[in-house]
Amino acid sequence: MEKLKSIDIPFDIHKIRAEFPILQTEVHGHPLVYLDNAATTQKPQVVIDSLVEYYTQYNSNVHRGVHHLSQLATDGFEAARRTAQQYINAGSESEIIFTKGTTDGINLVAQSFAKAFLKPGDSIIISAMEHHSNIVPWQIVCQQYGAELKVIPMDENGELILSEYDKLLNDRVRLVSLPYVSNSLGTVNPVDLIIEKAHKSDIPVLLDSAQAIQHLPIDVQKLDVDFLVFSSHKVFGPTGMGILYGKEKWLDLMPPYQGGGEMIKTVTFEKTTYNELPFKFEAGTPHIEGAIGLDAALKYTQSIGLENIQKYEALLYQYAIEQLSTIDSLRFIGQAKHRAGAVSMMVGDIHPFDMGEILDKLGIAVRTGHHCTEPVMNFFKIPGTIRASFSFYNTFEEVDRLVTGIKRAKAMLS
Amino acid sequence: MNIDQTQAEIVDDFSFFEDWMDKYEYIIQLGKELPIIDAAYKTPEHLIKGCQSQVWMHAEEKDGKVYFTADSDALITKGLVSLVIKVLSGHPAAEIAQSELTFIEKIGLKSHLSPTRSNGLLSMVKQMKLYAYTYMAQQQLKSQ
Structure with missing residues (x-):
């Protein structure tokens, strides 16, 4: 992860994050980790x-x-x-x-x-x-x-x-x-x-x-x-x-x-x-x-460039999949070869709602539920998923915090 | 203990927790004390509508008091249901119907009462009061 930072990242992530006021805020005493970008994205100061x-x-x-x-x-x-x-x-x-x-x-x-x-x-x-x-x-x-x-x-x-x-x-x-x-x-x-x-x-x-x-x-x-x-x-x-x-x-x-x-x-x-x-x-x-x-x-x-965004997000997404895969009993819902934006998952038989609530208290915003796609949930025979969805202002450290958060919640809920 | 005394006791219990995680550990623990609904009642008719997680609830009247049993597929919800049942179960219907549940807000779980949250605690309390009103109406009919 360290070596990724200097070589492959096509823009200055710290400068970008500074342009989004909401990313500087805290939730329940923790710096906000906003991973609900598929629901809505945050707004830069220029907007x-x-x-x-x-x-x-x-x-x-x-x-x-x-x-x-x-x-x-x-x-x-x-x-x-x-x-x-x-x-x-x-x-x-x-x-x-x-x-x-x-x-x-x-x-x-x-x-x-x-x-x-x-x-x-x-x-x-x-x-x-x-x-x-x-x-x-x-x-x-x-x-x-x-x-x-x-x-x-x-x-x-x-x-x-x-x-x-x-x-x-x-x-x-x-x-x-x-x-x-x-x-x-x-x-x-x-x-x-x-x-x-x-x-x-x-x-x-x-x-x-x-x-x-x-x-x-x-x-x-x-x-x-x-x-x-x-x-x-x-x-x-x-x-x-x-x-x-x-x-x-x-x-x-x-x-x-x-x-x-x-x-x-x-x-x-x-x-x-x-x-x-x-x-x-x-x-x-x-x-x-x-x-x-x-x-x-x-x-x-x-001004950031869709190609740069795509390149960075692909690295971030790959990193998230790798890190999340280290969690015992975590399974991904949807494993298409070509994916972007959202990662949907279940951890054992933990209810997504319980997981979402604990993550929230750790300052991590994810979406839980059926995501307005009930036929998809019926297809996979699950009540809903935990969905983390990324944007170019998310960092590798935030992925680490998500993984730590899920592990902590899992220990409480199993 | 009456309804308000139980509420005060819960608020007192929760005042010892400084950390959200400890609070949730306790709520999850309380879920294990929930008087579980008989499997025969775990049917769609006993499902409380408006929940992201599912809650089944059953009410029974015995010697002028109403007793609730329930279950949920989510642990935190189960803990909260357990708390509400601890407060309301075993009291006369009229007291349940007139009760004001202030403890949820006092222990910092106000968001669970928001109608937009769709996790059903609000629908559940409404349903419990509805049971209470139904028993009151039945009692009135009997006494006429």
């Missing part, structure tokens, strides 16, 4: 400052005022759209829709896409490792339109069985929606292959990238993905803000999701004509400071 700056210097509504402040707010808001466009390498700004988050983005596509394309007897494909957010919106539209929801199964390592996926693809499938990275198992899915197979039958693909956006470089044009959604708060930005990327050819054919201000061109009591992309899908006053905070967060992440 916090961007919000304060917005409210102290140019708070105003966007797109409609002729006055100076409204122009500044509009500039900041639209700059965020360009930053997001560039971050995922989208072809055009009009393909970037601001949403409330990943869940909102999936609901938007589900409702709007289904209205345009889903007919009785059609089907939608999802996977066995979905977050509830990528199950329920599709169940709702399938019920509405008399369509069927089909599920790509996974094996006991937590990898999707692609031969089964092949069997599900046919000319009644309207869309495939799946996670880039699993929130409960950490599996990184072979999405390029999955997209390629779907496209052979002209089926569009949506990628839930909530757990990928902070860990992997994403290029929507290279992936050739049709829709991609993520949340700002999972990538060091504010909550309540997210991005939906959609190919223009699909978004143009889809009806508006919600009605209101911003999304219209003209309104009479008889008829409304809708605004063009991306505004057609952005009804009402948007989450302006959310966009401004996201802009700062994405720029911050880019």
Whole structure:
């Protein structure tokens, strides 16, 4: 571990940690070890400052005022759209829709896409490792339109069985929606292959990238993905803000999701004509400071570099797996070959909730429970897991504290 | 001892612990003293809803007093259930229904009473009071 520090780590971890005020705090008398990054990430000072700056210097509504402040707010808001466009390498700004988050983005596509394309007897494909957010919106539209929801199964390592996926693809499938990275198992899915197979039958693909956006470089044009959604708060930005990327050819054919201000061109009591992309899908006053905070967060992440982040996190993840493996009776839930972000585990038959509570008192924040993936827990026949999820500001020492904490809790609970 | 005396005694016991870990060691130990629910009652109908960990509970009335038995699949929850039962079990229904459980906050476990925590201590106390109200209603019917 010592030798790793000097040779392989692509940035100054101490400098980075100093930029996150919350990482300097203590919990129950211990320095905080924050390992719940899959739930939400912490915010660097530049993001916090961007919000304060917005409210102290140019708070105003966007797109409609002729006055100076409204122009500044509009500039900041639209700059965020360009930053997001560039971050995922989208072809055009009009393909970037601001949403409330990943869940909102999936609901938007589900409702709007289904209205345009889903007919009785059609089907939608999802996977066995979905977050509830990528199950329920599709169940709702399938019920509405008399369509069927089909599920790509996974094996006991937590990898999707692609031969089964092949069997599900046919000319009644309207869309495939799946996670880039699993929130409960950490599996990184072979999405390029999955997209390629779907496209052979002209089926569009949506990628839930909530757990990928902070860990992997994403290029929507290279992936050739049709829709991609993520949340700002999972990538060091504010909550309540997210991005939906959609190919223009699909978004143009889809009806508006919600009605209101911003999304219209003209309104009479008889008829409304809708605004063009991306505004057609952005009804009402948007989450302006959310966009401004996201802009700062994405720029911050880019300044460190996704390649550097990926490289460092791979070392950290590997170290965590090695160290956690030294704990007797610890077993990993999900052992896919390619993983990122989250490590899910069980220790003997200790209830994850007991483990989480003891770790909390030692200043270590992990998540326990089903992680909004009940079908995954049912598959493994467990009530839940202990999930440690990493970010680039976590250190090798924090992994050591987690391991010591688990050992201590284990001694108390067995 | 009445309900409030038992609560005071628990608060007193916990005041000796300086460290969270010692507190938890004690709570886990208390779980072992829990009057365990009869296996026949460990059914979905006896499961308390709203728990991350599962809690099964059964109530019985004997000579005008209500007795509780329970179990949980998580050790800390089991210890807390054991404490609550120690306080409420063996008292008349009316006293249970009117009781105010202040000891949980006093021993520093207030977060367990938060409705958003979904670990069920709050649902469990509600369920125990509900049992008590049910027995009170039955007694009233009998006396009419």
